[in-house]
Every structure is written in C-alpha cells, then in structure tokens.
Amino acid sequence: MSAKLKNKGVVPSITVPEGGKWVTTARQTAADLLSETGLPHRRDEYWKYTDPSTLTAPEATPAAIFESDEALPFADVDAVKIVFVDGVYDAAQSDALELAGVEIETLADAAQKDIHWAGSVYGVLEGRGQNPVSRPLASYNTAMAEQGFVIRATGKAAKPVSFIYLHESETSDAVIHHTIKLDEGADLTVLENGPAAARINAVMEVEVADKAAFHHVRAQGRDHERRTATHIFTRLGTESSFKSFTLTVNGVLTRNDAIIEFTGDDAHATVAGACAGDGAFHHDDTVFVTHDAVNCESRQVFKKVLRNGAVGVFQGKILVKPDAQKTDGYQISQGLLLDEDSTFQAKPELEIYADDVACSHGSTVGAIDETALFYLTSRGIPHKEAQDMLTLAFLGEAIDEVEDETLADDLRALLEGWMARRHG
Amino acid sequence: MAALDDVQVKEGVDQETVEAVQSVGGKYKYGFETDIEMEYAPKGLNEDIVRLISEKNNEPEWMLEWRLTAYRRWLQMEEPEWAMVDYPKIDFQDQYYYARPKSMIEKPKSLDEVDPKLLETYKKLGIPLKEQALLAGVEAPEGDRRVAVDAVFDSVSVGTTFKDELAKAGVIFCSISEAIQDHPELVRKYLGTVVPQSDNYYATLNSAVFSDGSFVYIPEGTKCPMELSTYFRINAENTGQFERTLIVAEKGSYVSYLEGCTAPQRDIAQLHAAVVELVALDDAEIKYSTVQNWFPGDEEGKGGIYNFVTKRADCRGDRSKVMWTQVETGSAVTWKYPSCILRGDDSQGEFYSIAIANNMQQADTGTKMIHLGKNTKSRIVSKGISAGKAQNTYRGLVSMHPKAQNARNYTQCDSLLIGDKCGAHTVPYIEVKNNSARVEHEATTSKVDDDQLFYCRQRGMDEEEAVALVVNGFCKDVLQALPMEFAMEAQALVAISLEGSVG
Numbered sequence: 001m002s003a004k005l006k007n008k009g010v011v012p013s014i015t016v017p018e019g020g021k022w023v024t025t026a027r028q029t030a031a032d033l034l035s036e037t038g039l040p041h042r043r044d045e046y047w048k049y050t051d052p053s054t055l056t057a058p059e060a061t062p063a064a065i066f067e068s069d070e071a072l073p074f075a076d077v078d079a080v081k082i083v084f085v086d087g088v089y090d091a092a093q094s095d096a097l098e099l100a101g102v103e104i105e106t107l108a109d110a111a112q113k114d115i116h117w118a119g120s121v122y123g124v125l126e127g128r129g130q131n132p133v134s135r136p137l138a139s140y141n142t143a144m145a146e147q148g149f150v151i152r153a154t155g156k157a158a159k160p161v162s163f164i165y166l167h168e169s170e171t172s173d174a175v176i177h178h179t180i181k182l183d184e185g186a187d188l189t190v191l192e193n194g195p196a197a198a199r200i201n202a203v204m205e206v207e208v209a210d211k212a213a214f215h216h217v218r219a220q221g222r223d224h225e226r227r228t229a230t231h232i233f234t235r236l237g238t239e240s241s242f243k244s245f246t247l248t249v250n251g252v253l254t255r256n257d258a259i260i261e262f263t264g265d266d267a268h269a270t271v272a273g274a275c276a277g278d279g280a281f282h283h284d285d286t287v288f289v290t291h292d293a294v295n296c297e298s299r300q301v302f303k304k305v306l307r308n309g310a311v312g313v314f315q316g317k318i319l320v321k322p323d324a325q326k327t328d329g330y331q332i333s334q335g336l337l338l339d340e341d342s343t344f345q346a347k348p349e350l351e352i353y354a355d356d357v358a359c360s361h362g363s364t365v366g367a368i369d370e371t372a373l374f375y376l377t378s379r380g381i382p383h384k385e386a387q388d389m390l391t392l393a394f395l396g397e398a399i400d401e402v403e404d405e406t407l408a409d410d411l412r413a414l415l416e417g418w419m420a421r422r423h424g
Numbered sequence: 425m426a427a428l429d430d431v432q433v434k435e436g437v438d439q440e441t442v443e444a445v446q447s448v449g450g451k452y453k454y455g456f457e458t459d460i461e462m463e464y465a466p467k468g469l470n471e472d473i474v475r476l477i478s479e480k481n482n483e484p485e486w487m488l489e490w491r492l493t494a495y496r497r498w499l500q501m502e503e504p505e506w507a508m509v510d511y512p513k514i515d516f517q518d519q520y521y522y523a524r525p526k527s528m529i530e531k532p533k534s535l536d537e538v539d540p541k542l543l544e545t546y547k548k549l550g551i552p553l554k555e556q557a558l559l560a561g562v563e564a565p566e567g568d569r570r571v572a573v574d575a576v577f578d579s580v581s582v583g584t585t586f587k588d589e590l591a592k593a594g595v596i597f598c599s600i601s602e603a604i605q606d607h608p609e610l611v612r613k614y615l616g617t618v619v620p621q622s623d624n625y626y627a628t629l630n631s632a633v634f635s636d637g638s639f640v641y642i643p644e645g646t647k648c649p650m651e652l653s654t655y656f657r658i659n660a661e662n663t664g665q666f667e668r669t670l671i672v673a674e675k676g677s678y679v680s681y682l683e684g685c686t687a688p689q690r691d692i693a694q695l696h697a698a699v700v701e702l703v704a705l706d707d708a709e710i711k712y713s714t715v716q717n718w719f720p721g722d723e724e725g726k727g728g729i730y731n732f733v734t735k736r737a738d739c740r741g742d743r744s745k746v747m748w749t750q751v752e753t754g755s756a757v758t759w760k761y762p763s764c765i766l767r768g769d770d771s772q773g774e775f776y777s778i779a780i781a782n783n784m785q786q787a788d789t790g791t792k793m794i795h796l797g798k799n800t801k802s803r804i805v806s807k808g809i810s811a812g813k814a815q816n817t818y819r820g821l822v823s824m825h826p827k828a829q830n831a832r833n834y835t836q837c838d839s840l841l842i843g844d845k846c847g848a849h850t851v852p853y854i855e856v857k858n859n860s861a862r863v864e865h866e867a868t869t870s871k872v873d874d875d876q877l878f879y880c881r882q883r884g885m886d887e888e889e890a891v892a893l894v895v896n897g898f899c900k901d902v903l904q905a906l907p908m909e910f911a912m913e914a915q916a917l918v919a920i921s922l923e924g925s926v927g
Binding site for chain 1: 850
C-alpha cells in the first residue's frame with residue numbers, strides 16, 4: 001500500500017531556528033523529512049476531501065477578528081492559565097508556571113539547553129506518526145516551532161493546565177508545539193481554547209507512561225475566517241489512558257489529526273469530536289490508531305452537524321498489528337445534514353492483522369429524523385426548538401465522551417449558545 | 425499443507441486433528457490441463473497484435489479503430505498501485521494476447537463439430553455442453569431449470585447452447601465476436617458506454633486486446649426464458665485472458681446471468697483482465713452472479729491468476745435494477761469492484777459478496793454505488809474471510825449526488841479471520857451531498873466464535889466441518905442471493921476453499 005505522498009508537492013526551503021543540541025537534531029530531522037515528502041496537496045490520498053493549499057501557502061490568508069461578548073469556555077475552571085496572543089506566549093496575561101506534580105517550561109527555554117528530557121518526546125512521537133502516512137504539516141511544525149510548552153507530569157496534577165489562544169492580528173500566522181510527558185502513574189488534564197491566529201499549525205506530542213492518565217478537552221475558536229491544522233501524537237504505555245475531545249464551531253477550515261499508538265498492554269484511548277458548521281465551514285477529522293499491544297481498547301466518536309454548504313470530513317483508521325490480540329476497536333462517525341447544500345464525506349478504515357479481535361465501525365449520514373421531529377412538534381414544541389433539541393441530542397452523544405461533568409457542561413452551554421444565535 | 429506448519433496451534437486443538445487437516449490439504453479441483461493444439465499470436469503487445477486480434481475475429485474497421493484508440497491511450501497510462509495487494513510487476517511483453525485451439529480456426533457451425541477434447545474439458549468442469557444441446561429439443565421436465573452456456577476457452581468462444589430456443593424469445597446470446605459481426609448496430613450503440621475505453625489501466629488494456637466474451641440482448645418486455653451463463657476457462661500457458669461481456673436489458677426485461685471461471689494449476693502467474701458492462705433500461709432487471717474460482721496459486725503463493733476486472737452496471741432507466749452477487753474463492757490477486765451507476769429515478773443496485781482468501785491469496789474487492797437519480801436505493805452486503813497468510817480488503821464507495829433526492833444506502837461489511845497470520849481490511853468511502861439521502865455503514869471484524877465451534881464439536885463434527893458450518897452461517901446473507909442451483913455449489917466451494925485453514 002502506498003499511502004505515502006505520491007505526487008511530491010512543493011518543497012519549502014526552510015532554515016531551522018537556532019537552539020541547543022537536542023532541539024536542533026529534532027528540527028533538522030523533521031526538515032529533512034519534509035524536503036523528502038514535500039507539502040501536501042489535493043491529489044494525496046489523505047487530502048482527497050480537504051484542500052490544503054491555504055494551509056501550505058507561504059502567507060496566511062487574513063482573518064477578521066470575531067467580536068463576541070460570550071464568556072470563554074472553561075473560564076470558571078480552576079487551572080493554570082497560559083495565554084498566547086497570535087501564537088506568542090504572553091507571560092503577563094498568564095498565571096505563574098507553578099503546579100504541584102508538574103514541571104512547566106516554555107519551549108524557548110528548554111531549547112536553549114543541550115540536553116533535555118523533551119528530547120525523548122519532541123519530534124520523536126511525531127516522527128513515529130509519519131509512517132505509513134506522511135504528515136508534512138507536522139514535519140514543518142517540528143522543524144520551525146519556537147512557541148509552545150514542555151510539560152512533564154510526575155504525579156497527579158493538582159489542577160488542569162489551560163491554554164488560551166487569543167487572536168488579535170488579522171494576519172497572524174502561528175506555529176505552536178507542545179511536548180507533554182506523563183511519568184508512570186501521573187495524571188494530567190490539558191484544556192485548550194481559542195482561535196489562536198488567522199492561521200495556526202499546532203502539534204501536541206503526548207507520551208503517556210504506564211498507568212498514567214491524560215485528559216484533553218479543546219474548544220476551537222469561533223473566528224469565522226480562521227484556518228487551523230492540528231496534530232496530536234500520542235504513545236500509550238501499559239494500563240495507561242488517553243482521552244481527547246474537541247468541539248468546533250465555525251472556522252473556515254479545520255483539520256484535526258490524531259495519531260495514537262498503543263505500545264503497552266491493557267491501555268485505553270478515546271478520541272471524540274463534535275462540530276457544528278454553518279456556511280463557509282470545512283471540518284476534517286483524521287484519526288489513525290495503531291494497536292501494537294495486547295488487550296487495548298480504542299474509541300473514536302465523531303459527530304458533525306452541517307448546514308448552508310458546510311462540509312464535514314471524517315477519515316478514521318484502526319490498524320491492528322499481528323500480535324495485538326484481544327484488541328477492542330470501535331469507531332463511529334455520523335453526519336447530520338440540516339439542509340440540501342451540505343456535504344459529509346467519510347472514510348472509516350480498518351486494517352487488521354490479528355485474529356482474536358473485535359473491531360467495528362459505523363458511519364451514518366442523513367437529515368433530522370422526521371418521526372422524532374413529529375413527536376416533539378405534536379407535543380407543542382415549536383419546529384425550530386424541536387430541531388435544536390434533536391441536534392443537541394445528536395452532538396451530545398459525542399460530548400458524553402468527556403468524563404469531567406463541569407467541562408462537559410461548559411461544552412453543552414457553548415453549543416446551546418450557537419443554536420440560540422442561529423435564530424437571533 | 426505447508427502454510428499450516430507455521431500456524432501456531434491454539435490450545436485445545438489436538439495434534440491429530442491438525443495432522444488430519446494437513447493431510448486434506450488445499451486441493452484445487454480444476455487444476456488439470458487440456459492437451460490440445462493451440463494457435464498463438466506472437467508474444468508481446470504492440471499495434472500489430474491489436475490488428476491481428478481484430479483480424480482473427482473478422483472485425484469491421486470501426487472496431488479496429490476503437491481498439492487502437494484504447495491501445496494508444498493505454499501506453500500513456502500508469503499501473504494503479506493504490507490497492508492493498510503486492511505482486512511482482514507484470515511484464516506485459518512476456519504474454520500471449522491471443523490463443524485459440526487449432527480446431528477452432530474454422531468456427532464449428534454447431535456443437536457437433538466441436539473438438540471432443542474441448543467438450544470433454546467442460547464436462548470435467550461439470551458443464552456438459554453437448555448433453556445440454558441434445559436436450560434442447562426435448563421438453564424439460566417440470567421444475568427443471570435449464571441454463572444456456574457460452575463456453576470461452578482461452579481467447580475464443582467454443583460454443584453457445586440453447587441459442588435457437590433463446591432466439592425464439594428474441595433473446596440474443598452469443599459470443600461478443602459473433603455479435604460484432606451479426607449485430608454491429610447494437611454493439612456499437614452500447615460498447616464502452618458503461619466502461620469507457622480509457623476508464624482505468626486494465627479496462628483500457630482490455631479494450632485494446634479483448635478477444636472474446638459474451639453478448640446478451642434482451643428485447644423489450646421479455647423475461648429471458650432461462651438462466652444464461654458463461655464459463656471461462658484459461659488453459660494455455662503464459663496467456664492472458666481478456667474477455668468482454670456486454671449485457672443490454674431493454675425496457676421491462678429480465679435476465680439472470682451466471683459466470684464461472686477456472687484455470688489449470690501452474691507455477692507462473694497469469695493475467696486475467698476482463699470488462700463487464702451492463703445496461704438496464706426502464707423497469708429492466710439484471711441479476712449477475714459470479715463464482716470465481718481461478719487457480720489461486722499454491723500454498724507458497726507460486727502461480728495463480730491475477731484477476732484485474734472492471735465490472736459496472738448502468739441503471740439508465742427509471743425503476744431499473746441490477747444485482748451483483750459474487751463468490752470469490754480463487755485467484756492469487758483479485759482487484760475487482762462491480763459497481764452500479766444509479767442514473768434512473770427509483771433505480772436500485774445491490775451487491776452481495778463473499779470473498780475468501782486462503783494461503784497466500786490477496787483480494788482487494790468491493791463495490792461502488794453512485795446515486796444520481798431520485799429515490800435510488802442500494803444495498804451492499806460483503807463478507808470477507810481470511811485464512812492462512814492471506815490479505816482480504818473490502819474497498820467501496822457510496823456516493824450521493826446533490827440531485828439524488830431521498831436516496832438510500834445500506835452497507836454491511838463483515839470480516840472473519842481464521843488464524844493469526846492473515847489480514848482483513850475495510851476501506852469504505854462515503855460521500856454525501858444531499859440531506860434527504862440516508863447512508864448507513866456498518867462493519868465488524870472478528871474471529872470464528874469459539875462457543876459456536878465448541879457447540880458443533882460437541883455434537884461430533886470435526887473441527888474442519890465445524891468451521892465450514894460457522895463460516896457458511898456467516899455467509900448466509902450472500903448465499904441466499906444466489907440462484908438456487910448455484911447456492912448449493914457455492915456453499916460447498918466455501919468449505920473447500922477453507923480446507924486446511926483451521927489452526
């Protein structure tokens with residue numbers, strides 16, 4: 001199978017930023033790979049449904065700032081808040097980088113040193129995720145990123161780390177790279193929200209050691225014209241757990257890649273997402289789960305509500321390697337089309353080389369269930385309200401994947417707000 | 425059997441059983457060779473070969489031009505590499521593109537004149553052409569369903585049975601080479617309209633060098649009085665078979681068509697690149713069933729047929745219906761996606777498939793359902809079974825175009841793995857541009873259920889029988905879609921192709 005980029009795209013000439021030994025090695029390795037693969041384009045199998053040209057263009061397309069009086073999500077959550085403005089860390093607006101059980105350092109500081117623990121994660125998990133499918137935007141990020149944090153959880157974190165990405169300049173172009181390592185038995189929650197910039201290329205690498213647990217909840221900013229490409233790379237040790245959820249409302253282009261690798265037995269991973277798109281909205285979730293250990297469980301749950309020409313894409317893959325017996329792989333992707341102009345495209349893949357496994361995937365697309373709608377309206381609920389109720393219930397099934405109730409409620413409130421404004 | 429030596433025997437399976445299973449081995453029943461004098465075109469492929477094939481078939485000028493256009497286009501194309509199959513590069517110059525038994529140079533006027541050796545071959549394969557022909561004049565006993573056969577041997581059609589009786593009903597059933605001469609207006613009107621000359625690499629190659637195949641025309645309002653079938657046999661060595669089948673069902677007509685294939689057991693892989701085009705007009709229904717049992721290669725993966733086939737149906741008319749059913753047990757490498765273009769309003773496409781890959785076989789197969797018309801419906805049921813060191817991939821597309829109001833699709837693809845050295849993969853593409861369309865896709869992958877096996881074993885079945893029974897249960901949805909006499913055969917075939925796979 002050749003899922004590699006066959007038609008080599010533009011090869012950007014890049015010079016990696018200066019830094020200490022470990023980071024320079026990682027950056028150069030990524031830059032070398034990028035010059036081999038070139039940037040992605042529409043003819044690549046994994047960019048078939050999403051045109052990457054605005055993500056790979058030399059300059060970011062300007063994006064207007066979205067003015068809103070609504071509260072930021074997770075505002076009430078007690079967390080260490082770290083603020084970025086147009087992709088640049090703003091220490092003045094951020095909390096002190098202190099958290100019991102967790103070491104937090106900027107990538108810039110860590111990059112000064114010649115030896116750093118981050119060298120075992122930065123570019124390493126991303127590099128592993130480059131096979132069998134090339135991910136040139138992630139290579140670019142690893143080679144060029146100067147913004148981001150290196151975080152190491154040694155025990156149970158007292159509270160979450162919350163990244164807030166503010167967007168202030170219409171032409172900002174951000175590259176952010178977070179490196180996260182959870183030692184054995186550690187527990188950490190990372191929250192992210194905000195649009196970040198007119199264009200953002202974000203990578204997060206998460207090493208989850210044995211018995212550690214990582215939670216990630218993200219709300220992508222509502223700026224209509226922003227363009228976003230994110231990658232999460234994770235490697236899971238024995239009995240570890242990884243849970244990631246993303247809510248996306250608005251944004252002209254969003255591509256979220258999640259690359260998950262099980263290397264220790266008895267581990268669990270969930271990647272879930274809910275998105276609501278209206279008009280010029282293109283949302284792509286691309287997931288690649290590799291089972292290379294025994295008795296692991298993976299779940300992918302993605303729901304998309306689309307209207308006014310919005311496009312939803314889901315490309316999910318479960319790869320079960322020959323010795324990954326007792327794997328339980330589950331994948332569901334569903335599209336709800338609110339009108340005739342919207343599009344949903346899905347490619348739910350299974351590649352299985354072990355016999356004692358239970359893997360399943362399902363994918364459905366359709367309009368709102370007329371029977372349910374009739375049931376509600378016949379009980380006196382106005383048509384629009386009934387439609388909203390059913391839409392929220394549909395997306396709610398993805399939000400249910402978020403363990404923390406407070407966070408889940410925040411996400412539901414965000415969605416209800418969107419529904420309400422639609423009629424306003 | 426060799427492949428079994430490497431398979432780790434699961435706990436609870438006693439050594440005796442394993443040995444018994446090994447001794448059974450994966451026999452290929454149809455691996456014999458017919459010793460017959462053949463006439464070949466020179467090896468290799470160039471414009472002269474294309475001209476020669478056209479000349480041998482006594483074709484009119486337009487047909488030659490059609491072939492040459494395809495050939496020139498093919499030269500500019502690249503072999504597709506996206507399928508999950510791995511095989512040595514084919515040397516297209518190291519093949520014969522035309523081979524016919526010498527006795528067929530003068531085309532026999534009736535089956536009586538056909539070389540007895542050829543008839544014997546088909547008899548051995550379970551298709552007694554002559555007896556069938558003799559019975560033609562006799563009133564068939566009640567309830568006995570008859571099947572008309574077009575027998576294709578390497579590059580030529582040996583004969584077609586029940587031709588006269590079919591003609592009475594207005595049905596044309598003959599080899600495509602005859603059709604080009606006898607019914608040029610029909611062939612010209614429909615050939616290449618479903619699978620264009622430049623459709624894909626192998627279809628284009630076929631368009632240039634196809635030597636024979638079947639042609640079926642069912643006139644308006646006619647229900648074809650019997651099942652039609654084509655039996656393809658590859659016999660000559662180093663010879664590619666490129667057959668072309670065209671079926672046209674006029675308004676309100678119905679036809680059920682069966683296709684069977686076998687080839688001798690050889691060490692060197694052989695290429696088979698066929699094209700099948702179906703056209704269904706208003707209210708017409710075509711049922712197309714395939715039992716593909718080409719030689720799959722030996723346990724080491726030596727030899728076997730590369731089966732690179734393009735099959736497509738165009739449901740052109742309103743309320744037309746096409747049903748593809750396939751039982752794929754043979755071939756070393758399969759690359760095949762029988763598809764439906766649902767153009768007419770209320771048209772329907774169905775795809776039922778069982779693909780079994782054992783030993784070193786690789787299958788990448790599935791379907792495409794392109795919904796263009798209103799209220800179009802499609803249903804896909806695919807069962808993939810992998811055993812030995814085989815790789816089995818379902819690859820499919822369901823596409824709902826903006827104008828396909830109220831279109832429906834239901835897809836179910838299940839994979840079963842027997843042994844831990846094989847692979848089962850699912851690559852569906854779902855593209856929906858219409859909110860009144862409803863698409864549902866489900867897929868599961870599992871192994872043969874231990875409880876079910878235990879239950880069968882407890883009742884005295886040996887392990888092999890038990891697996892065959894469980895697998896037949898797994899395949900039931902598809903087997904039921906086959907014409908009755910085929911279903912029994914297919915059920916046996918399912919069991920045979922899994923012989924020796926129990927580990």
